[in-house]
Amino acid sequence: MHGPAMSGWLLVALCVVAGAYCLARTRSVRGAERRAALDEALMGFGMAVMAVPAAAVAPPDWAWVVYAVVFGAASLRALWSALGGTGHHLHHLVGSLAMVYMALTMAGGGAGAHAAHGAHGTAGGVPLVTGLLLAYYTVYVLVTGARLVPAGPAVGPVSGPAAGPVGGAGSRWAGPEVALACRVSMGLAMLAMLVGV
Template identity: 55%
Template sequence: MHGPASSGWPLVALCAATGAYCLLRMRSTVEEQRRAAGGEALMGFGMAAMAVPTAVAVPPRGVWIAYALVFGGAALRALWAARTGAHHLHHLVGAGAMAYMAAAMAASPGHHGHGGLPPLTGTLLLYFAVYVLWSGVRLVPVAAVATAGGAPALGWGDRPELARVCRLSMAIAMLAMLFAL
């Protein structure tokens, strides 16, 4: 994940901006959207922290273990929430991928990409590649939401097309991080 600065900083910026927008989405009046936005904010900020180029900071092994524990906990929460909706399965895969990458970095920081592609990494790459294509296609036909009878316009936290863009950008970032693993 700690790749060159030329690709690392744009990835950090994208993930941090996505996390910040997800924090705004937590102000939604829809409880389910607030809950999903919280998990997505955690993913965005966690991905930003994990993507910082090694020229700036090389976290010690304990930090990677902490990341693995935090995202392992997020994966368990998503597993529990998956009982009520399929979207939580994507959160489960995302949090599991983050825990996997953090555990790989804790096991041997800075020594990745020298032994072929592990099957789990390949499976995650395939999943996120398909998710990027699927969510990109879903984003294209999103129609503007009309407000009827003077109803208030949707706030920034309630815009479904922006939530989809956030999920798409995080999936693209996840692909980049998995490739760097």
């Protein structure tokens, strides 16, 4: 969030693409999976807006409060879903709370806010909450990314454009592997944003 403008714009592009994919995926899924895709789209677009380099567009001070309110409401929704649902809602809860944390940190003055929340405990110069979130997202990216690695060599001949782990060429874009890759991308983007807090 405080890095060079080029890496900031690349982060914005990654988050916009991930958010757009998740939004498009809502058309092909139903029920809890559709709600999860909507939550991921909100996260992707929210991260994109938050990652815009300040040198290009400096948000007004009140914008950070709006981010905190929006993602605070998303946190409550994720908590409600997690109480009666699956473990993936817990990930959405952590993500929404991380967005609230970053918004409040930025509202407190960005890099100068390190002194303010440094008083709440630090881990080697890194604020405790930032360190915990960095650890969580590192593990999340590694575990989710490992699920993308093929279990073994393909059995049988592979031929034509329809060959692949999820069927035809059209279904490749809506398959579970693409959704996992999207989640890994957003996890990496969150790591990059947390490093800049």
